Amino acid sequence: MFVQVAPPGLTGPIWISGVRGSKISDELIEISSRNPFPAYLIGLLESAVPHEHAHAIGKQFEQVHMHDGWFEPVPELLDLIQRIGQSAII
Numbered sequence: 001m002f003v004q005v006a007p008p009g010l011t012g013p014i015w016i017s018g019v020r021g022s023k024i025s026d027e028l029i030e031i032s033s034r035n036p037f038p039a040y041l042i043g044l045l046e047s048a049v050p051h052e053h054a055h056a057i058g059k060q061f062e063q064v065h066m067h068d069g070w071f072e073p074v075p076e077l078l079d080l081i082q083r084i085g086q087s088a089i090i
Helices: 021-033 050-060 075-084
Strands: 002-005 014-016 039-043 065-067
Touching: 002 021, 014 050, 014 075, 021 039, 039 075
Parallel strands: none
Antiparallel strands: 002 014, 002 039
């Protein structure tokens, strides 16, 4: 899953994580509790091996890796999320 933490209307860091569907809400709550701004689910990627898939995507963007699964919101990463990610269900 792809999560962004930012003030409304702005772009903030993106967190990439391999999470099973039943754990998505727990992860969003945890992220929100550790950050001053809300956590937004900006995309989902279906995968039988979510942690491996998230790791592979992270490797593609290691030059903009900040720490602990957080990445700078560069245009290339945002474009990838838009192309391959399923929209969050609202």
